[in-house]
Amino acid sequence: MDSPASPPAPTATTTAGTLRDEAQEALRALTGRADAAFHEGQFEAISALVEQRRRVLVVQRTGWGKSAVYFLAALLQRRRGAGPALIISPLIALMRDQVAAARRAGVRAEAISSANPTQWADIEQALDDDELDVLLVSPERLVNPRFRADQLPRLIERCGLLVIDEAHCISDWGHDFRPDYRRLRDLVGELGDQVPVLATTATANSRVVADVAEQLDAQSEGAAPVLTLRGSLTRDSLRLGCLTLPDDRARLEYLVRHLDQLPGSGIIYTLTVSAAEDLADLLDRPDRRVRAYTGRTDAEERAELEQALKDNEVKALAATSALGMGFDKPDLGFVVHLGAPSSPVAYYQQVGRAGRATDTADVLLLPGREDRAIWEYFATASMPSQADADAVLAELGTASGPVSTPALEARVDVKRSALELLVKVLAVEGALQAVRGGWISTGEPWTYDAPRYENVARARREEQQAMLDYERLQPGDPQQCRMLFLARQLDDDTASPCGRCDVCTAPWYPGPDAASAPAGTDSPATGAEPVPGADSSQEAVARLLDRVGVPVDPRKQWPQGLDRLGLTAESGAALRGNIPPGERLEEGRALARMSDLGWAVPLRELLHVDEQGHRVDAPLTPAIAQRVVEVLADWDWDRRPAAVLGIGSTTRPRLVRELAAGIARLGKMQDLGDLPLASDAAPLFGARNSAFRVAALWDRFVITPELTEQLSALEGAPILLVDDEIDTRWTMTLAGRLLRRAGSGPVLPLSLALVS
Template identity: 75%
Template sequence: MDSTSPTLQDEALEALRALTGRAEATFHAGQFEAIAALVEQRRRVLVVQRTGWGKSAVYFLAALLQRRRGSGPALIISPLIALMRDQVAAARRAGVRAEAISSANPTEWARIEQALDGDEIDVLLVSPERLVNPRFRQEQLPRLVQRCGLLVIDEAHCISDWGHDFRPDYRRLRDLVAELGPEVPVLATTATANSRVVEDVAEQLGVHGDGASPVLTLRGALTRDSLRLGCLSLPDDRERLTYLVEQLDALPGSGIIYTLTVSAAEDLAALLDRPERRVRAYTGRTDAEERAELEQALKDNEVKALAATSALGMGFDKPDLGFVVHLGAPSSPVAYYQQVGRAGRATDTAEVLLLPGREDRAIWEYFATASMPSQASAGAVLDALASADRPLSTPALEARVDVRRTALELLLKVLAVDGAAANVKGGWIATGTPWTYDGQRYENVARARREEQQAMLEYERLQPGDPQQCRMMFLARQLDDDTATPCGRCDVCAGPWYPMLGAHAEGVQDAAAQRVSAVLDRVGVPVAPRAQWPQGLDRLGVLDENGNVPRGNLPATLRAEEGRALARTSDLGWAGVLRQVLRTDEEGRPIDSEVPDVLGRRIVEVLAAWDWQQRPAAVVAVPSLTRPQLVGSLAAGIASVGRLTDLGRLGLAPQAAPLRSGGNSAFRLADLWDRFVVTAELQQSLAGLDGAPLLLVDDTISTRWTMTVAARALRRAGAGPVLPLALALEA
């Protein structure tokens, strides 16, 4: 810093105090070094610092100082839509004219674009998804690139597919950096990057090799002195939930309770919420307006906690957040560090407790396999795009390639980033750019993910009293911070700081157990019927009995009614039970057996609570090639207990084979379309019911197309209303 003029440091310090609103504010170690490298040396800088260090201050102040020296506006790429409003307000306090373009403010885009054209904006924040938008990419981005005085990439670990939160849209930033030219300073910031991610990000920032300065990496200590970490392993969901009911009020202030699934978050909120102490659910199913309201309620301490999935992650900023609890462990210590880092930013102490679950590893595996594109899927998508004579929408592509919507959208982003596909007006096209599936890289990433899962299990197994271990030190070293030393505060260093289960008086324990039982013992999940046919069935040869392609709405007279499942496969308390019944052997073959008595009795409870308009008169089973005993015994048992006519099972077409797992709606429906046969004997039995409702029984409901096609066949054969019923709803 000897070569830096005092004038810049004084000017930057004055701006810092305006930004923070504190006259005594000073720079943290490394902050001004980053600012000087950007403003005076126009370098490319990667800042890896713990949450709360002040990374946003670096980029806002650098942008302001650049503008004062005649540079163009700064472009900040940030996934933190939830935080953009707060960031814009903070920047304006420092005299920075800041605006944001995101999905949250489309009505303001025209005004912001006019202000950009008039050079009235110092900082523009955009989400990485904006870079994919054809109109923004064609109309706004070229002008921004031409005038850009500073590029900032916030949460830069998202660039790297080695990182815990890789986002394909971020890969486009490599091309954006290359377009800017080496004279434009670039800043990348993150709190969660190990050495491999740092190397990957630095490589992408330093795409100009011709005489450009090497990327300056400023890395600080990642330990957090305010966090008191602990891990408490309890036998099952019932005891974990009882513990939370007993101990929630003892946790300091307000906080976040993370879960691994949406249904767990919703069930947890229902369990813990009270009129005098609110707990609300925050998940990917929560709409944008309600999310903003819930975030503000937590900031204002109007709720004790949000029961949240990872949807409440990067970007939420409550400096005095008092606690973070995890009901189930994330699959990576780095992801765990990122989430617990929400707590204790401006407090001396915040409590962080992990309550791992038996089902964690199964959930990790599900998400891991869902996020990796396969070579076959990529090739099928490129072939479909190349053979089309027009751009294809995502639904149109689904009729050409058997890939589920979420996986297809991810794959299209990967192909677009690699230049093999492009999103244009009307849909997607193949660019003709040669593309090779990097199988080795994906295998290496998958191996890294497995290593992270193993490290998370090691974190759980750390033992109190081991002088060589510490929870905070373990997390920091997973991020390759070798400066970390034992914190002296966690349960490994200082012994358990949290109460044990049952620490309350007997009456309190009984009340907690009763509330938990009310949630865990609840059965009966509504299953909405399919009401519309998927698009593109003509391409798959699906024709009805009149030779027409099914389109639009299903006729009401041929639809299934609303059905029921005993429970979801992700429900607290039920996930392990249902997975045991639906388990497979070592080679992945389904294990078949009769329905256990305990589940049979609970199914009877589902039937007793079903508020149907007319009691069903009969039961028919979906024919199963994988679990015939399970489905058959379930249907027969219901018929016996309910004194219903047992119609046996639907017939199965001779060509029927075990159904493939996965796939999208169009291909699933095509596989099922001619699968079921109503035999003459069954049709005669249906006629004898005189239009009375019947139960259609299966082991699981996943896509709902099996029940849709089977119910249609029964209705066409003269059946009355068809009510689907299954043990499990896959969700």
């Protein structure tokens, strides 16, 4: 491995004075500047760790130099004969930057993550040979059975310093809570009082600070309490603003027209993956690169995109929160949000990427009408329920051996994403344990902490309201300031009005009617001509928003575990592997995804639920009806459908019937009515994962003699199968299978919305 040699250790015992001198010299080596000096609080943290071996929580704004504290403390500890530092870091991108920074300082550092499995053996050998000063791992690695069994005991035995970066992730109250981080409390307890512990974050209010400090607190009598060092969290370089526009079309046109006026390179955050990908397609052009960076971007491409942004080879990355904590580009010129995060603290964390080493950086929020619906979706998706937890514990409590997450999904009715979160929570709380082959029950008693989850849910709602309050701050109000508002959300009582935001002064950004500046212009130029040769903003946005339809791929395989639920084919054969080609759907269409820009808003308004959680059966709007016509006209099918059949619905029967009848009438197709429901069919709200969804749908529909006769009369012609929305695709899959087995021709599914 290409690691630098460790600096020589001093021969004499240090005093406070010589420790500062030694730390100062190391700081200058780290920064490459002979005049480098500590910021207020940096040496205090280093001294507490190296000399007093205390537990320290540092809450300082992004760019203050938290990484310098832990690299220097690790280096000084090594010089005094201590073992390597273990740094818990939440993101692969953050690890890459931290390893590079450590090596520049002469600190021998490596990372173990999912991005470098081929290097693990070499890194482990370097640890055994005492050739590493710092090892970075993710919190998820602490759950890995092999790492926990083979590496963690030796690291605990030799650890000279434990660092928990982005420590707000420990806390339920943190904006980016991660269950695996809560395991660190046990790790801290195993280290004993003689190993110093440092936790760092830039985004923690008083409740999070108290929670993290409690989890770091030493258990032994007489141990020093956690030292908390908090600084001002305001950023003088940031110029904040918020511009509310009427709809997605206006927001996108604004970005097309004014992106080049934003300084340098930056990040445009979106709330969904599809929005990031669509935005990148819209804004990218040969002379101004814009790329998408999301959870779907693979690790190698992420590294390339991060470097391209650092090197100013792209104007912007259109990104989800996947590009967040720890990304380090000190001269990042701007951050724009197309849609607001769900809390001011999360917003502060993302805008803090900008302006770390520049005098000014522009930060603009463009909120959307759909923001609250997206917040609610993610908030409810991440909250485990007692029923789900009880089901998982009951299943694993009777299992004869380890059960993998995919196998467990076939046994309990919980979606994969929610199940992965739930088993982590249960493991952290001692009820489950990860072993080779999957999960086992520990047999330890466990109680669902309903009050805690209720309190967390209430806190999330309060954060959402605070974000709406931030958006509604009025320019010119002498009692308000955007930076001051964010600082108060973080309980920073040192803040004062910034004098730069659009509340303290006039809006610094061009208004929605301002023309774009010519290429190469750095400042707004109201009335300037558009860039020569470039499409108008309206034309570019129209091409994106007026795309006709979204393809819906057919299900081709049965989910695992149907035999455990008592399901078999009509012949008695097992339902596993491929669905026979003659029983599959054709490729279908939806008007739009519910996460898309543009059409998602009117679709959400049509397909909304009331306060009791019941789906509202609203009439089809003229705009959406016209959109259906456009989708059908653009559909490049091999053979035109001859008939239309609605999916029998218990929640929106009027909407589905109106949709199917309208298509039949306008397209001059035969209206077959609705696929009949079984007499005991009820609304489907329970089944959530694929296996249980199939089980719930298996006997839901019936083929009547009349329908069989109608299908026969069509002589194999294709039919449209119509529903209000497609989520798991199993409703359409099983309904289509019944129709094909009853003698229909190809079945083409059509829905208003694609939910996932």
